[in-house]
Amino acid sequence: MKQGRLLALAMLMASSAMAAPTPEQASPNANPAKVWLEEGQLHYAGVMGSEAVTQLAKLYETTTPKPDTLVISSGGGDVKTGIALGEWVFDNHLSVQIDRGCASSCANYVFPAGKRKIIPKTAVLMFHGGISKTEWGPMLADVHFPEGISEQQKAAALEDIKKRLADDAPKQAAFFKKIGVNEALTCYGHHKPYIETMESDDHYVGWRYDVATLARFGVTNVEVLNPPWQPKALRDGALVYTIHLDPNQGEPSPDNLTCAAR
Numbered sequence: 001m002k003q004g005r006l007l008a009l010a011m012l013m014a015s016s017a018m019a020a021p022t023p024e025q026a027s028p029n030a031n032p033a034k035v036w037l038e039e040g041q042l043h044y045a046g047v048m049g050s051e052a053v054t055q056l057a058k059l060y061e062t063t064t065p066k067p068d069t070l071v072i073s074s075g076g077g078d079v080k081t082g083i084a085l086g087e088w089v090f091d092n093h094l095s096v097q098i099d100r101g102c103a104s105s106c107a108n109y110v111f112p113a114g115k116r117k118i119i120p121k122t123a124v125l126m127f128h129g130g131i132s133k134t135e136w137g138p139m140l141a142d143v144h145f146p147e148g149i150s151e152q153q154k155a156a157a158l159e160d161i162k163k164r165l166a167d168d169a170p171k172q173a174a175f176f177k178k179i180g181v182n183e184a185l186t187c188y189g190h191h192k193p194y195i196e197t198m199e200s201d202d203h204y205v206g207w208r209y210d211v212a213t214l215a216r217f218g219v220t221n222v223e224v225l226n227p228p229w230q231p232k233a234l235r236d237g238a239l240v241y242t243i244h245l246d247p248n249q250g251e252p253s254p255d256n257l258t259c260a261a262r
Contacts, residue, residue: 033074035059041069042094044085048077048105053085060092069095070114076104079131079168083175086113090179098123101234103206108186112219113179121226126240128206130186131169132259181218185209187259188217189243198241205234207241216245217257 033046035055044056060067070089076082082105089096089110096114101124108130111117119125140161145154176183189195189207198204208231211222234240245252 037063037067038071040065040067041071041097042067043099044070044072044074045099046074048074048081048085050078050081050084053081053088056085057088066092067094068115069097069118070110071097071099072106072110073099073101074103074106074110075101076106076108079105079172082106082109083171086110086175087178089113098125100124101126103234104128109175112181112185112217115221117219117222119222119224119229121224121228121230122232124231124234124240125208126206126234127186127189127208129190130183130259131165131172132183132187182216182257184257184259185214185217185219188257189241190259194241194243201239203237203239204241205238207243210242210244213243213245 033044033049033052035052036043037059042056042060044052046052056070086109090113093115095116095118096111097118098111098120102111103124103126107125107127111125140158143158143161145157149157172186173183176185189198194207198207209217209219211224211229214220214222231240245257
C-alpha cells in the first residue's frame with residue numbers, strides 16, 4: 001500500500017524538475033486525455049490535465065442544449081486540475097458517471113462533486129490519499145529520487161513539495177466545504193486497521209467505500225447501475241480494500257470522520 005501514498009505524492013511532484021515521472025505519466029496509457037460529446041453527454045478519458053479540462057469547458061459552452069452528465073474514466077493526475085474540474089462540475093450542476101474507473105484525483109474531487117453519481121456494476125472508484133496536513137509526514141518519507149541527484153537537490157525538491165502542499169491543502173479543504181463533503185473521504189483509509197491490512201500486502205493499491213459509507217462522508221445521490229456493485233480489478237493482481245462503516249457496530253459518527261494523525 002506504500003504505492004498508494006507514492007501515487008498521491010507524485011501528483012504534487014509532477015511539475016518539479018527533480019521529480020521522477022508520475023505513475024500516470026510512466027504508464028503506457030498516459031496519452032493526452034480525450035474529450036468528446038456523445039449522445040448528449042460529455043466524455044472525459046485519461047489523466048487529469050489542464051488543457052483537456054479547458055477543452056471540456058469550451059465544448060460545454062458551445063453545445064446546445066447543455067449536457068447534464070459527464071462520463072469519465074481517469075486514473076487521476078494533478079491535484080489543482082482535479083479540484084478545478086470538480087468545482088466546474090459542481091458549479092454547472094452536472095451529474096458524473098464513471099465509465100471504467102475513477103481513481104486518485106478523479107475519485108477525490110470529480111466524482112463527489114456530481115449532482116448525481118452513477119456507477120456501472122463493474123466500475124472502479126478508488127482512493128489512496130489526499131493532501132490534508134496529517135498526511136504530509138508519510139508522503140514525504142516515501143519520496144524516492146532518481147540516481148545521481150545530490151543531497152542539496154533533494155533538499156531543494158523536498159522544500160518545493162512542502163511549499164506546494166502548504167499552498168494546495170487549503171484549496172482542498174475549501175473545495176470540500178463548498179460541495180458539502182467531508183474531506184476525510186480522501187484519507188480515511190489511512191486509519192487502523194485498514195492501513196495495517198493494506199500495508200501487509202503490496203498488492204493493495206488503495207481503498208473503496210460501499211455506497212452506504214460514501215453517504216456517511218456526504219457523498220449522496222449515488223446510483224449503481226445493475227446492482228450489486230462488483231468492481232473489476234484495476235489490473236491483474238491489484239487489490240482494492242473495501243471500507244464499510246457500520247453505525248450499529250460502534251463506527252464513528254459523520255462528525256467524527258477525520259484523517260488519521262500519522
